Amino acid sequence: MTRKSAQLDDQLHDYLVEHGARPDELQRELIADTARLWPDSAEMQISPEQGSLLTLLAKSVRAGTAVEVGTFTGYSALAIARGLNRDGRLLCCDISTEYTDVARDYWRRAGVEERIELRIAPALRTLRALDPEPTIDLSFVDADKESYIAYWNELVPRTRPGGLLVVDNVLAGGRVLSEQHDPTAHAIHEFNRYVLRDHRVELTMLPISDGITLARKL
Template identity: 55%
Template sequence: MTVKTLPMTDELHAYVVAHGTPPDEIMRDLIEETERSLPASAQMQVAPEQAAFLSLLTKLVGARHVVEIGTFTGLSSLAMARGLVEGGKVVCFDISDEFTSVARRYWERAGVSDRIDLRIGPAAERLRELPTEAHLDLSFIDADKTGYPPTGRSSSRAPGRAG
């Protein structure tokens, strides 16, 4: 088994953006508000093309039970909530009431707040609240990047960039 990542060249990025699903008005507003009101932290937000991919992936696997660790202002959870099957739920773990207060407003505006269960507190502790039997269709871990064990791989991601 090889451990090789595909670099995101300028050409590949341009292709993904040109052929992907652009953010709608709600997502654009969320992205703009995050950049405007949280400029020192805005790089933690997933890129719009990553959000589109998360929505597509959620739809493709027919996800009913999703967990997100690291919600920030809610772009990725909004995208995944839109991709859920009927009756599905995204359980989000985050430590910030400040950042997730932005997320809550946009989830409400997008009509997906009933599909999202936000739990504030350290995910390492709060994950114990989930059922112990296998039940998750998708997990998105996007928090505490400095706490990840080293893999020996180099990353094509810019330092501090979420996603």
């Protein structure tokens, strides 16, 4: 087995962000605003390098239809929206108007608000009401971990062949290794075991931030 992934201390992570992710002024402002408004929850926001990855993935699959489960203050949605086709649309699912009011403000300032539809409701309800046809090009899952398998099973059949599913926090801060008494880590571990056996997709797991699973619909 060749070298494992680099362990990033703060300095190396700063280097990675500066040289590989390049958040613009608006994104930096959103990061700062989120930390100021919700200092205890700000770590829910994806990292800049995850953001640039989402933009790149959306462009790579020429995404015209995208879905996000878990929007918070809108950083990941902004990243996806910036990678959509000219007529592309992103459906965002969240239960919080408090968080997503901030998101809406930033989407407006970024000029992507027309591309995004936000539905405030439990995400499972929103997903189950979607067209069952396989029309989704890209989806991103980053909400309550206990529902990950249920979200997956709504999204996979609706994803077109060659479309991508991106799932965040699949390492649960390393707690997947000893998940028995940790409901969130246990749910993630069960999800990881589940998708590994799912022959509808091919997948890879990347140690970016808290770990993402990247799956391609067959």
